[in-house]
Amino acid sequence: MNSAALSAPDGAVIMAQSGFAHDLARLLTLQDASTRTVLLGTGLLGLAAGVVGALAVLRKRALVSDAVSHAALPGIALAYLTIGGKNFAYFMIGALLTGLLAAMTISFVRTLTRVKEDAVTALVIGSFFGCGVALSSYVQNRGSGDRAGLDTFIYGKAASMVHADALTIAVVAAACLAVVAVLFKEMRLLCFDRSFAAAQGWPVHRLDLLLMGLVCLCTVAGLPAVGVVLMVALLVTPAAAARFWSDRFATVVVLSGVFGAVSGVLGTALSAVLPTTAESLSRGWPTGPVIVLVASLIFAFSVLLAPRRGVIPAFLRRAAARADGREPSGRGAGA
16 A cells, blocks of 8 residues: 555554654654753662662562652642742752651651551551642642642653753762662661561661651652652552562562663653644653553563563463473462
8 A cells, every 4th residue: 555545544643653653762762852861860760769669668668658758748838838939959858858757757656556557657648648738739829839830749740850850860869779789788688587687786777767768868859750649659660560570689679770760761751752632743741650650561561471470471380280280389470
């Protein structure tokens, strides 16, 4: 079929697909100077979030990470009300302080009372995030919410990132990775045998708080790109996917970082080139949800096809064992 035989709608679809592939290739190869900063920033963010998130998941602190992420919103609003204007550095400080306050609140209430950790965490998520929504609504009702950019911190808007934001993310990511590298042995023992670490005289409570501090740093660094609502998904999803591929602590941490970096770069690129409607070729998908969707696809691929724990390989092993007349052995998916 030649091009003249194409109907107008078919030709438009082919042109749209060609333009999509070309734009995506330009972005992923860093040829577009205007988006190079954003891609590098979200890639570094995904790397740091994946590594720190792996520690949080293995330490069984995923729900606490959710609380810390949601607790960042009131800190942003309070920072804006304090300085009366938009300043990303002050927003980060405010989000970091309220995030640490949420983590310490969970730790102290769990230690001093008989309330279970999941109940305390749910209470902290609701109270801190509710306070943040109320303060954000107050700021927007003053007629300055859009100028403050508070609405972009809920779901993220990577297109608004500038070079200074990417540099901040790079510094935060490097700091988090450096701390994990220096305390790698301590973090590994904390994740797998906290009682033994305490018996050896290690400051396990301080290490726990340090881990939550790293989660806070990753969260506040990811506010411009992913937002407070979905940042926890970028922390947890790459780690959950990496767990399907290996039982080794170091391998899981490295794979989680790689999955996070891929999610950040590919999600940002897709959000920039995907058409918003079938009829329009205008660009502008929200960056945070697309990054999380890419991470979720990586997780789904891991669940289905990971060699040792994937659903399909496990099913094939059991089928082969039954065909040979042997009792199926080995762990199933997600074991």
